Amino acid sequence: MxxxxxxxxxxxxxxxxxxxxxxxxxxxxxxxxxxxxxxxxxxxxxxxxxxxxxxxxxxxxxxxxxxxxxxxxxxxxxxxxxxxxxxxxxxxxxxxxxxxxxxxxxxxxxxxxxxxxxxxxxxxxxxxxxHPHVRELAAGALSRGLAFSIDDEAVSVGSGRGVRTWPHGDAPPSASVAWNDVSDVPLIMVTGSNGKTTTTRLVAAMWRAAGATTGWSCSDGVFVESDVEKRTLGVGDYTGPGGARLVMRDAAVQAGVLETARGGMLRRGLGTTTAQVAVITNISADHFGEYGVHTLEDLAEVKAIVTRALGAHARLVLNADDPSLVALGERLSAVHAVPIVWFSMNADTELVADGIDVHGDGAVLHDGHLMLCREGVWGDSGRVNDMPVTADGAARHNVENALAAALTASCAGVPLSAVHVTLRRFGSAVHHNAGRLERYAFGGITVFVDYAHNPEGIRALCATAASVAATRRGLVLGNAGDRDDEQLRALARAAWSVATFDRVIVKEMVSLLRGRPEGELPALLVDELRRCGAPNDRVTISPSEFDAVCELLAWARGGDVLVLPTHAERGRVTGYLEQLRASGWRAGESLPET
CATH class of the missing domain: 3.30.1360 (Gyrase A; domain 2)
Structure with missing residues (x-):
């Protein structure tokens, strides 16, 4: 061999x-x-x-x-x-x-x-x-339809306020467990290529509006919030099973929302064996070539791992406007008993109607309103232009996220009044959705900050920014090195296809090279931008994300719109933008020291 x-x-x-x-x-x-x-x-x-x-x-x-x-x-x-x-x-x-x-x-x-x-x-x-008694505890939880989770430190049965957790070595025999005291709280899993974090935060906010002590894990950390306090259990990317377990093992939690990313599912599997609802927001080309994933169909199959935690009375929420998810729904319907319900930006989508006929739930955009069907009864959840997260309706991707979140929360049992009030106020403050379509207006310029990290995400971000009138437009562009060359080139094409930018600064991110040599990623992106028609004098390379942002801010003048996808130094970037706003800085002036 x-x-x-x-x-x-x-x-x-x-x-x-x-x-x-x-x-x-x-x-x-x-x-x-x-x-x-x-x-x-x-x-x-x-x-x-x-x-x-x-x-x-x-x-x-x-x-x-x-x-x-x-x-x-x-x-x-x-x-x-x-x-x-x-x-x-x-x-x-x-x-x-x-x-x-x-x-x-x-x-x-x-x-x-x-x-x-x-x-x-x-x-x-x-x-x-x-690991004594672990196998029989797992069997005991499974036979009762309860969540079971295990990691290197502990084993647990149930979730939230009904959880019981033991360190390895202290786990009791199943016969010694007071199973009547073990229970599950509603658990929701959120996955997809784009929109996971926003949808997770929206659903968590809906549970909070309903008065539930809510735990959620996402790409920023793990949090538990009640009427009296908000606790941070972890900071950083907790979209894998470790984040799910932190939520599930917190005895104060009454409802859990778990952002569930591709990488964690492939590396370690799911963090829970049961969930009441799972939503897949969309499927787009990203991370091809890793763990045997080479096509959109492969990626949809990976996202569908969440269905393995859904029982016959759970709900799987899918995007009826995504061809990969439509195909996935057909495959799942043939082999899986879980009920599938749909949301769509088109009020006439037959899949939504079919799901409502069978299961009673669905959501659509109709005449500018988010319409939500629960148990066969339609209700108006509000005008999307009045929902702050949609940026006056310009952020079409966040209209989709609002549809996904509203339907998911409704299927999980969140009162409709809590869904509606959350849609009316979520996004009105920057901290509601930090790092996701943050909009700053100061010094005569408008700045958009977002985590957009793949072609569809960049296209959506640039399209939202393009809806704002501008004298000139500037963009910072870059990505991590774990994408193949074609995915990186597609990122540049997506950005340039939406708007002709007057300035593009391509950033190097040394902490995210993922095995590539320094200089390779920016050179590839610059080459593709030039292939798309970007003039040489409009495109430059900067040695870091923060340097790129500062260079674009120094270039800006009154009336300009800047688009800043941030990945490596988000906290530093947003902190500096807040500093500029608070100081009264005006575009065209020298930038203050950080």
């Missing part, structure tokens, strides 16, 4: 590029397990992938694991090999996956390797001793 080793390999075979535990429902199945990614460079490697399930089955039988599921999936240049595993054997499962691959390579090469089963038995016995 081809030797792909470079440095000393971390794994028992140099062709294994990744191995990870999946601690919850995942891309391959509803139960936890382990998955390896292997480099496939020749026919011998492809044959080894095909043999892997047989080798893995032999090892799991030696461990006494019953009803184990195996998946070996070929991709472009690599393959993934997955096995399900008991809750008390996830670390052992990673070793099983690796050693099954070693055996498969040896099988293809017709050579002998030592039998790994004896050492795996020892490893599994030690792991079980560290």
């Amino acid at each position: 081809t030797d792909v080793s470079g440095d000393e390999p971390e794994y028992p075979s140099p062709s294994i590029s990744d191995c990870r535990r999946l601690q919850g429902p995942n891309r391959y199945g509803p139960t936890p397990g382990a998955v390896i990614t292997v480099v496939v460079a020749d026919d011998a490697a492809r044959r080894a992938v095909d043999h892997w399930p047989y080798a893995a089955r032999r090892l799991t039988q030696a461990l006494g694991w019953e009803r184990t599921e195996f998946v070996a999936r070929h991709s472009i240049g690599d393959a993934t090999c997955y096995l399900s595993a008991p809750m008390d054997g996830l670390m052992t499962a990673t070793a099983v996956a690796e050693m099954a691959w070693v055996e498969s390579e040896a099988y293809v090469d017709q050579r002998e390797v030592p039998d790994a089963a004896p050492s795996l038995r020892v490893q599994y016995a030690e792991e079980c001793a560290r």
Whole structure:
């Protein structure tokens, strides 16, 4: 077989590029397990992938694991090999996956390797001793329809005010648990390519307007808010299962809203086994080439992992205007019992009507009003131009987010009055939706700050800014290095297709190079902008995000509109904008020191 080793390999075979535990429902199945990614460079490697399930089955039988599921999936240049595993054997499962691959390579090469089963038995016995009663607690929660979650520190059953959590080693037998005292609070999962954080914050605000102590996890952190206080449980990107568990394990929480991103689902699985509602906002090209995701259909399949936490009485909310989600809905309807309901910017969309006929719920935009159907009865949730989050209706992507949030909250049982009051006031203050379509007007200029990070997000941001009259328009452009070249070029094309900018400053973000050499990303974006027709004298490169923002502010004059997608230094950028506004700075004046 081809030797792909470079440095000393971390794994028992140099062709294994990744191995990870999946601690919850995942891309391959509803139960936890382990998955390896292997480099496939020749026919011998492809044959080894095909043999892997047989080798893995032999090892799991030696461990006494019953009803184990195996998946070996070929991709472009690599393959993934997955096995399900008991809750008390996830670390052992990673070793099983690796050693099954070693055996498969040896099988293809017709050579002998030592039998790994004896050492795996020892490893599994030690792991079980560290995690007593975990398997029976999981079974007890599952049989009662309750949430179960596990990580390296603890195990828990139930959620929010009905949760019970124990450190590993202290977990009791299932028979000792007072199951009548264990319960779940409403849990909502929010995923999609764009709009996740805004939708999460909107739904959380709707629960708060209903008086519920609400916990939510998102790309900015984990928060719990009640009538008397707002607590921060974590700061940073908590869109993976770790953020979900922090919300679920807080005993004050009465409702939870969990932003659920692609990366966390692929790396670790879901943080919960149950949810009442899940929403997928949209699907757009992003992160292709990672974890076997190469097409929009692949990406939709990943986002649909959230359905593995939905029972027969839950709701899946989908965007009827997104072709990838329409196709996903058709596939899910054939294999999954979860009810699907739809929202649309078009009042005549048949899918919305079909969902209402069967399940009673849906949402549409009609004559400029957000119309929400609950249990078969239509109601007017207000004029979208009067909803601050939509920027007088100009932010069409936030009209979609408002539709998604209103329908999702309604399906979760939020009173309609709380939905309506939230739509009327959310976005009226910057802190409501920090980092998402923040609009500043000071010094004679208008500035838009947003997290837009893929072509559709940039297109939506630039379109919103284009609705504002301007003397000139300026843009800061850049992205992280974990996108392929075509995705980066598409970002530049999307920005230039909406508006002809008078100045574009392409930013380098050293902290987000993700393995690329310095200078490569800006050069690629500049090249694509020039291909789109941007004059050479309008496009420059800046060494950092903050430097790019300052350069654009120094260029600005009264009447200009500036568009600032921020990713690496958002806090510093928004803090400086607030400083300029408070100081009375005017466009054309020298910039003050930071």
